[in-house]
Amino acid sequence: KNEVEQSPQNLTAQEGEFITINCSYSVGISALHWLQQHPGGGIVSLFMLSSGKKKHGRLIATINIQEKHSSLHITASHPRDSAVYICAVSLTDKLIFGTGTRLQVFP
Amino acid sequence: EAQVTQNPRYLITVTGKKLTVTCSQNMNHEYMSWYRQDPGLGLRQIYYSMNVEVTDKGDVPEGYKVSRKEKRNFPLILESPSPNQTSLYFCASSFGQGWFSGYTFGSGTRLTVV
Numbered sequence: 001k002n003e004v005e006q007s008p009q010n011l012t013a014q015e016g017e018f019i020t021i022n023c024s025y026s027v028g029i030s031a032l033h034w035l036q037q038h039p040g041g042g043i044v045s046l047f048m049l050s051s052g053k054k055k056h057g058r059l060i061a062t063i064n065i066q067e068k069h070s071s072l073h074i075t076a077s078h079p080r081d082s083a084v085y086i087c088a089v090s091l092t093d094k095l096i097f098g099t100g101t102r103l104q105v106f107p
Numbered sequence: 108e109a110q111v112t113q114n115p116r117y118l119i120t121v122t123g124k125k126l127t128v129t130c131s132q133n134m135n136h137e138y139m140s141w142y143r144q145d146p147g148l149g150l151r152q153i154y155y156s157m158n159v160e161v162t163d164k165g166d167v168p169e170g171y172k173v174s175r176k177e178k179r180n181f182p183l184i185l186e187s188p189s190p191n192q193t194s195l196y197f198c199a200s201s202f203g204q205g206w207f208s209g210y211t212f213g214s215g216t217r218l219t220v221v
Contacts, residue, residue, distance in 0.1 A: 006110060033210065043212040086150070093157075094140070094165060095210070099149040 003027050006087050006098035013105050019074040023087030025091045033095070034061050034072050035086040043086070045081065046072070077105045109134045113198050113213035120188055120220055128183045128216050130198030136211075138201045139181040140165070141173065143194040144215075150197065156181055188220040 005024045013019055017043070027103050034046040047054050047061040049070065058077075063070040074081055082105050085100040111132045120126055132139065140155035142165075152165030156175040170192055172184040181200075185192060198213040 021179075041195060041215045041217070042128075042214070043199075043208050045211065048209045093163065094152045094155060095142075095150075097142075097150040099147065 002098070003047050003096050004089055004098040006086055006101050007075040007083075008101060010106065011101055011103045013077050013103070015078055015105055015107050017077050017105075019077050019081070020079075021072045021087075021103070023070045023072070023098055024068060025070075025087075025089050025096075027089065027091065029089040029091060031090040032063055032070050033090065035072075035088060037086060037100070037104070039083070046085075073088040074103075075093070077103075079105045079107055081105050109198035109211065111198055111200050111211050113196075113214040113216050116216060117213060118216060118218050120218070122189055122220055123187050126185050126188060128185075128218070130181045130183065130200075130213055131179050132181075132200040132211065133179065134200065134202075134211065135178065135221060136202055138203075139175065141171070141181070141183045142197045142199065142200050143167065143192075144197065145194050152207070153183070153196075188218075189219045192218065193220050194218060 003026050007022045031050045033048050036044045049063040057077045060073040084100040084102050086100045088095045114129045135185045137158045142150045142151040151167050153171050154173040156162045162173050196216045199210045201210045
């Protein structure tokens with residue numbers, strides 16, 4: 001069983017829809033990261049969370065440490081949000097990554 | 108501009124021909140690491156470095172070497188590349204591994220070994 005599980009693996013949406021991507025982990029962590037990878041391949045760090053909730057524009061990330069679960073929400077989705085979203089957890093000496101959620105938003 | 112610079116972006120090489128992928132950061136970050144990304148497997152750590160002259164193996168170190176002689180540079184060396192090392196490689200850096208450290212990633216190097 002993977003230490004970091006994401007769901008769904010693939011997600012399609014119409015422009016304007018509210019999107020939720022989930023991440024569950026089974027190890028003790030110091031922080032959780034949400035990353036975005038566009039079709040060109042580059043990876044951008046969206047959020048780093050150790051508790052509670054963070055918001056940046058239309059993106060919201062939450063984490064529940066007791067339940068070992070995090071969610072990434074996108075409000076009013078747009079075609080430019082189409083990308084792979086990756087959850088990663090920080091351990092003492094490394095990051096462990098989920099396999100990603102591929103999101104496609106259609107006009 | 109704060110960034111991690113990887114070179115080259117694309118590389119096709121033949122089995123056994125030594126190659127180096129360079130990684131440089133301009134943020135004075137202490138922690139640097141290398142990952143490979145393969146379909147269905149996600150990103151996996153190859154090697155990491157907590158500071159100058161301090162390196163350690165990640166989850167998939169076989170066939171790779173690294174060095175950290177200066178804080179800003181962390182090259183990845185494939186002494187004798189094989190086709191199973193065909194992958195997309197990323198370098199990343201942060202101030203430190205753990206609690207308050209966000210990561211900056213390079214643009215990636217797509218390596219094909221034939």
